[in-house]
Structure formats: C-alpha cells, structure tokens
Amino acid sequence: MATSTVAFGKVEICNLKGEKIPSSWGADNNGKPTCDPEKIINGGGLLPLGGSEESSGYKGYGLNVMVEILCGILSGSLYGPHIRTWQTSSGEADLGQCFIAINPANFADNFEDRLQDLMDYCRNMTSIDEDKPVMVAGDPEKKHMELCDERDGISYHVNQVKYAENLAHELNIKAPPKRL
Numbered sequence: 001m002a003t004s005t006v007a008f009g010k011v012e013i014c015n016l017k018g019e020k021i022p023s024s025w026g027a028d029n030n031g032k033p034t035c036d037p038e039k040i041i042n043g044g045g046l047l048p049l050g051g052s053e054e055s056s057g058y059k060g061y062g063l064n065v066m067v068e069i070l071c072g073i074l075s076g077s078l079y080g081p082h083i084r085t086w087q088t089s090s091g092e093a094d095l096g097q098c099f100i101a102i103n104p105a106n107f108a109d110n111f112e113d114r115l116q117d118l119m120d121y122c123r124n125m126t127s128i129d130e131d132k133p134v135m136v137a138g139d140p141e142k143k144h145m146e147l148c149d150e151r152d153g154i155s156y157h158v159n160q161v162k163y164a165e166n167l168a169h170e171l172n173i174k175a176p177p178k179r180l
Contacts, residue, residue, distance in 0.1 A: 003064040004046035011037045011046070016159040024051040070098040153179060 002008070006025045014021045015037035023033040029043035033052065040046065049060025072079025077096025084091050104111035125134045135143075148154050156164075161178065168175035 002046070003049055003060060003067050005049055005051055005060070006046065008046060011040050013157070013160065015041055016163055017157045018159070024055075067098075071096040074098065 004026075006021075011021060011026060019037070020035045021037050021040075023035050024047060026034060026037075026040035026046045027044050028034045028036075028039040033047070034040065034044065047060075048057045048064055050057040051060075068079045071077065072083075075096030075098060078084075078094040079096070083095065084093060108114070119136050122134055122136050123139075127134050165175045
C-alpha cells in the first residue's frame with residue numbers, strides 16, 4: 001500500500017492516457033500541487049496520505065516515516081533518499097520488506113465474529129452517494145475482479161497497449177497479443 005495519496009503507477013497511467021489528475025495527488029519540482037502528471041513524473045513527487053499540511057498530510061508523512069523505519073532501516077536495506085530513483089537502473093534497488101505476524105487468538109476472544117461485525121457495520125453505513133456503497137478493504141478489488149471475469153480479461157487504454165508494444169520493440173521481444 002502506498003503511503004502517498006495515490007500510487008505512482010496511477011500517475012503514470014493517467015499520463016499515458018493524457019488525463020489530468022487531482023491536485024491532491026502530487027506536486028511539481030517546486031513543491032506546488034499540480035494536476036499535470038508529467039510534472040510529478042519529471043522532477044516532482046507524490047503527496048503523503050492526507051495531502052498538504054492543511055488537510056493533515058503530516059499524519060501520512062508520519063506513517064511514511066514509520067514504513068521507512070520498518071522496511072528500510074530495520075531490515076538493513078536502503079531507505080529514504082538512498083533508494084534509487086524510480087524508473088532508473090542506476091544501481092541495485094535493495095528494497096526492504098517488513099512482515100509482522102499477529103495471532104489474534106492471543107488477544108480478545110471471538111476475533112473473527114467481531115471483525116465480521118465491524119465489516120458488516122461499515123458496509124451497511126449510509127453512503128453519501130447512493131451509486132457508490134461504502135466499501136471495506138478488499139471490496140474494490142473483488143468488484144474489479146468480477147468486472148474482469150465478466151469481460152473475460154483486463155481492459156487496457158490504447159496508450160497503455162502502445163506503450164507495451166513500443167517497450168517490447170525496444171527490448172527486441174514479442175509484444176503481448178491483443179484481444180478485442
């Protein structure tokens with residue numbers, strides 16, 4: 001999970017599609033929020049969860065630092081400014097991981113029932129948009145998988161397909177097959 005408002009890949013996809021993005025996603029190379037994905041990709045950066053300081057972005061920044069400590073410093077891997085720049089191969093990535101195992105049985109009784117109760121409560125909340133129900137973690141992905149099953153595959157924007165074809169040509173490998 002990204003500790004930024006959005007994963008970098010979403011910015012890349014919007015750039016490939018020629019779409020503008022919400023200004024809460026990232027900033028240009030001067031630190032100013034931007035709706036232009038190219039400015040984020042070329043010298044800018046993503047904003048932390050919560051966005052700017054006025055919308056409590058410092059909380060997302062704090063979560064980001066915690067992830068850097070757990071995955072970078074604690075694991076002995078690269079961290080923060082020492083990680084190579086995205087989309088380059090200037091050196092080994094050396095990205096760390098942190099896995100924390102928790103046995104719910106060591107805590108309060110009835111974990112599964114209590115968790116299901118919370119998920120049911122959240123899903124049954126009144127949404128501010130009747131066309132968009134309240135979801136919990138995993139629900140959007142499950143809904144997307146159902147759509148992919150209905151379509152018998154994943155739909156890609158034409159520019160994403162062109163990018164993959166150009167990359168295959170550049171690498172002198174066979175391009176992925178197209179399905180219409």
